Amino acid sequence: MAEVLVVTSGKGGVGKTTSTAALGAALAQSGQNVVVVDFDVGLRNLDLVMGAERRVVYDLINVANGDVKLQQALIRDKRVDTLYLLAASQTRDKDALSEEGVRRCISELRGRFDWVICDSPAGIERGATLAMRFADLAVVVTNPEVSSVRDSDRIIGLLDSKTMKAASGERMEKLLLLTRYDKIRAGRGDMLSIDDVLEILSIPLLGIIPESEEVLRASNVGAPVTIANAQSAPARAYMDAARRLQGESVPMIIPSTRQTLLTRLFGRRAA
Amino acid sequence: MTIATRHPRHSFRFRGRNFLALVLRPALPVSQWLGELDDWLVRSPGFFNGKPLILDLAGVALERDDIAGLIGDLASRSIRIMGIEGVEAAMLDANLPPLLTGGRTLGAVEVAEAITPAPATADAKPDGKSEDKSAAAPGQAQPATAIAPLPSQSRQLPSLLVDTPVRSGQAVINPDGDVIILGSVASGAEVIAAGSIHVYGTLRGRALAGAYGNESARVFCRRYEAELIAIGESYKAIEDIESELRQKPVQAWLAGGELKIAALDQPEKETGTWRKSS
Numbered sequence: 001m002a003e004v005l006v007v008t009s010g011k012g013g014v015g016k017t018t019s020t021a022a023l024g025a026a027l028a029q030s031g032q033n034v035v036v037v038d039f040d041v042g043l044r045n046l047d048l049v050m051g052a053e054r055r056v057v058y059d060l061i062n063v064a065n066g067d068v069k070l071q072q073a074l075i076r077d078k079r080v081d082t083l084y085l086l087a088a089s090q091t092r093d094k095d096a097l098s099e100e101g102v103r104r105c106i107s108e109l110r111g112r113f114d115w116v117i118c119d120s121p122a123g124i125e126r127g128a129t130l131a132m133r134f135a136d137l138a139v140v141v142t143n144p145e146v147s148s149v150r151d152s153d154r155i156i157g158l159l160d161s162k163t164m165k166a167a168s169g170e171r172m173e174k175l176l177l178l179t180r181y182d183k184i185r186a187g188r189g190d191m192l193s194i195d196d197v198l199e200i201l202s203i204p205l206l207g208i209i210p211e212s213e214e215v216l217r218a219s220n221v222g223a224p225v226t227i228a229n230a231q232s233a234p235a236r237a238y239m240d241a242a243r244r245l246q247g248e249s250v251p252m253i254i255p256s257t258r259q260t261l262l263t264r265l266f267g268r269r270a271a
Numbered sequence: 272m273t274i275a276t277r278h279p280r281h282s283f284r285f286r287g288r289n290f291l292a293l294v295l296r297p298a299l300p301v302s303q304w305l306g307e308l309d310d311w312l313v314r315s316p317g318f319f320n321g322k323p324l325i326l327d328l329a330g331v332a333l334e335r336d337d338i339a340g341l342i343g344d345l346a347s348r349s350i351r352i353m354g355i356e357g358v359e360a361a362m363l364d365a366n367l368p369p370l371l372t373g374g375r376t377l378g379a380v381e382v383a384e385a386i387t388p389a390p391a392t393a394d395a396k397p398d399g400k401s402e403d404k405s406a407a408a409p410g411q412a413q414p415a416t417a418i419a420p421l422p423s424q425s426r427q428l429p430s431l432l433v434d435t436p437v438r439s440g441q442a443v444i445n446p447d448g449d450v451i452i453l454g455s456v457a458s459g460a461e462v463i464a465a466g467s468i469h470v471y472g473t474l475r476g477r478a479l480a481g482a483y484g485n486e487s488a489r490v491f492c493r494r495y496e497a498e499l500i501a502i503g504e505s506y507k508a509i510e511d512i513e514s515e516l517r518q519k520p521v522q523a524w525l526a527g528g529e530l531k532i533a534a535l536d537q538p539e540k541e542t543g544t545w546r547k548s549s
Contacts, residue, residue: 124440150439150457150458150459151439153438153439153457153458153459154438154439154440154459156438157438157439157440157441158440160435160438199455199473200455200457200473200475202436202454202455
């Protein structure tokens with residue numbers, strides 16, 4: 001049974017696209033059939049993070065409008081062969097998406113994949129509500145700072161009212177992915193603590209991704225961080241989150257960079 | 272409420288309000304019914320002057336022209352109709368009063384000739400869960416059916432229980448009674464109640480109790496970080512409040528038109544029930 005997951009946040013720049021790519025890749029690396037779908041029509045980025053920007057021919061809008069077959073628009077990852085991308089259109093805007101088209105496209109993807117991961121645009125407008133509309137599960141990406149937390153709270157309210165699941169009276173599962181977490185700054189009180197964020201948002205925690213330059217490095221080379229450097233702290237945190245998504249119980253440890261350096265050194269020696 | 276004027280906004284604020292209206296229920300043949308109405312008006316002249324009246328046409332099947340004619344006939348008797356109920360929306364055009372739906376009859380009372388104004392208290396809920404149309408049988412030439420409120424003493428004010436957190440951007444409004452929230456009220460969320468507001472989580476958003484003038488309404492919360500607390504027309508933003516109250520369980524109430532906020536564990540000191548003279 002396919003699981004449709006929306007990665008959303010309300011606020012921009014908190015790591016939705018990075019998290020979509022990393023979670024998608026981590027699930028695919030564990031053998032699952034995964035497609036990551038970019039809903040950020042007009043401002044697409046997921047193709048860049050996935051390193052597939054030169055291979056986009058057809059996109060989500062073409063499929064939603066019925067111009068092409070789904071098969072023609074899916075881009076298979078060159079590194080992990082169970083990972084696919086459905087890109088957004090860069091030349092259109094969010095109004096080009098119709099709800100009926102999205103519904104058809106998602107239900108077709110459900111038939112082909114184990115996981116359909118929708119990368120939501122920022123904001124609470126049409127693009128974001130369409131991305132979450134047909135999801136079974138939401139991952140709310142939040143940075144430990146007040147504006148991001150409040151926007152996430154707003155999005156959680158929308159998830160409880162605007163999704164098909166909410167409309168049919170079911171409970172929409174929402175999971176918190178805390179990104180860009182800096183242990184030292186949180187210790188100094190410069191950031192909200194994990195407990196503060198959990199208390200305000202009151203949804204279960206899927207994972208804590210430490211702040212790391214590995215994330216930037218990975219997106220610059222066009223690879224999800226779990227593929228670019230699987231030993232890095234953020235990659236391990238994303239892999240733990242992906243295992244939790246599959247129902248495994250994994251203790252919540254925040255991987256630290258220091259350990260990573262050591263493992264990287266050992267990793268290099270072994271290679 | 273002055274909250275809206277003290278915080279100017281660019282958008283309108285709409286408020287729902289319940290009013291009491293008399294319902295006229297014509298019977299066939301309409302000409303005969305009008306004749307009986309005339310007889311009745313002779314005995315109680317001016318009864319309908321200035322009263323809000325609804326025309327219930329469920330008992331008579333009239334064409335659009337007949338409806339317009341009937342409204343004209345009533346107007347010639349100085350009876351003005353503010354709304355029509357019991358017809359298809361398509362039957363009414365822009366020149367006719369608007370269609371009303373979901374009216375609820377509360378303790379129908381046949382208006383005797385001596386009775387003057389209908390009670391002024393309003394209690395007709397627009398959601399209309401129960402429609403009691405049996406009150407006035409269409410066959411009878413009954414001049415008017417007044418909808419009287421239930422005795423206010425025995426009336427149960429409906430409170431609204433919310434068992435989920437109230438998220439930023441959401442508003443919880445109970446125009447009839449209390450609001451009880453089991454979770455937290457987020458920053459940017461709003462709770463409005465005619466009665467009191469009880470928050471068993473953290474209150475970070477805005478709480479407006481007694482929003483329709485009930486000055487005995489209170490706000491209670493288990494942890495106080497509210498952006499704004501208002502009762503009736505008085506309000507306090509978080510800057511106006513001593514910092515030692517923040518993150519504490521507090522209650523807010525009106526004392527002589529002034530909004531007071533105090534920690535819940537020291538009620539004697541602040542509620543004014545007892546104070547040692549110094």
